[in-house]
Amino acid sequence: MVVGGSGFVGRVVSRHLIDRFDAKVVCVGRRPQSDPAVREALYGDRVGYVQGDVTDPRQARRAITEAKGLLGEIHGVLFAGATRITGAPGALADLGEAEFRAHYEIKAAGARNVYEAVADEPLDFLCYFSSAQAFSFGGAGTHAAYAAGITSATPSPGPSPPGAAFPVGIVNWGAWRASFGVAARDYPTLGFLDDDEGAACFDTAVRLLRASRHRQVIGMRAPAPVTARGAERSGAAEGRRPSAPVAHDRRPELRGLLVARLARTLRVPKEDLSPSTAFADLGVDSITGSTFVAAIAEELGIELNAAALYEFSSVERLADHLNDLLAPAPQEPSAPHEPPAPSARPEPPATAPDDLIVKLEARFAAGELSAAEVLDLLDAELATREQR
Ligand SMILES: NC(=O)c1ccc[n+]([C@@H]2O[C@H](COP(=O)([O-])OP(=O)(O)OC[C@H]3O[C@@H](n4cnc5c(N)ncnc54)[C@H](OP(=O)(O)O)[C@@H]3O)[C@@H](O)[C@H]2O)c1
Helix, strand or coil: CEECCCCHHHHHHHHHHHHHHCCCEEEEECCCCCCHHHHHHCCCCCEEEEECCCCCHHHHHHHHHHHHHHHCCCCEEEECCCCCCCCCCECHHHCCHHHHHHHHHHHHHHHHHHHHHHCCCCCCEEEEEEEHHHCCCCCCCCEHHHHHHHHHCCCCCCCCCCCCCCCEEEEEECCEHHHHHHHHHHCCCCCCECHHHHHHHHHHHHHHHHCCCCCEEEECCCCCCCECHHHHHHCCCHHHHHHCCCCCCCHHHHHHHHHHHHHHHHCCCHHHCCCCCEHHHHCCCHHHHHHHHHHHHHHHCCECCCCHHHHCCEHHHHHHHHHHHHCCCCCCCCCCCCCCCHHHCCCCCCCCCCHHHHHHHHHHHCCCCCHHHHHHHHHHHHHHHHHC
């Protein structure tokens, strides 16, 4: 049963369940079955449909009963419910209560109602879909109701209702290409999940959940690593940069630049932005983060992607990183070349990386395997290891 199966993500996963596992699927949503978007999601009537609003506990219970009537029995429940964000980013103070509740309730009350409605069913699993924003860019400054909803539905350190009779988990998704459509082109630094990648992530997440290995999984496409064009030109690896001599401390100038560009992106006065405050707490979300990073990369003539904001999570930390990145490459020592002292040799890693992962990584890098194929192979390997 897929709550929200007529949405972007729920539709892809429903079709995947049918095509790959020959599953019987029933979707739940508020719109009538005659709605064109719902009709399209029903995959030529291969998906069943129950109309209901799960923010109402009685309707949630009724939806489960009706879904059971259509399916015979329910083995798994996916919660992909959300209220689509169609308005422009806005501040919390500008949101009316009705609009706030429209986005918040499906995530908070809807998630709880569905759990309570299925709590006595002999399920194999219940899996909630949420957003990676719950950990990183709360979106609090721009999409406050959605941010509050996903944060409320993403308890830390992970979902585990006391006494649940079946595994309950959560996938925190990054952006799906399907939901951005052609607009994805406007966000070149944001990693987008293709349908097959998302479906493969989903399979892996459910396998981990059912094996009680991980209840919470983040499914996102990591953008390409941060590199400096200058560093590539000079052949200097970024990993060596921190030890390079810093010819000129550009941090104050970089902090000023970052604050100015961030203020412009968020449309707030510069004075409101403290360099030590986390980007998430300043209201940076994945969209504004992407715009901000693109502006900085353009201005400094470097390659930088939105992932940098996860790693260097405030103006101060990002300025430090950029200062290292822009520092001149270390001079090669002049002849004669001394053999490196033993202490200068790289330390072996504390634990050897999993051999399979190394091999898959190499085949992915060589273009032999797609991301979805890598995930599929990992999924199969997990299944084999579980059986051993
Ligand atoms: N799309 C992305 O790029 C993305 C990124 C990160 C996370 N996510 C997460 O993935 C999940 C799905 O997102 P999506 O983009 O597929 O959303 P979506 O396209 O807006 O679809 C949401 C679905 O939820 C249903 N729904 C909304 N309120 C409901 C209610 N009260 N009762 C029953 N059904 C309700 C909607 O159907 P009705 O309108 O007919 O009720 C629709 O089928 C969400 O948890 C979202 O936070 C998505």
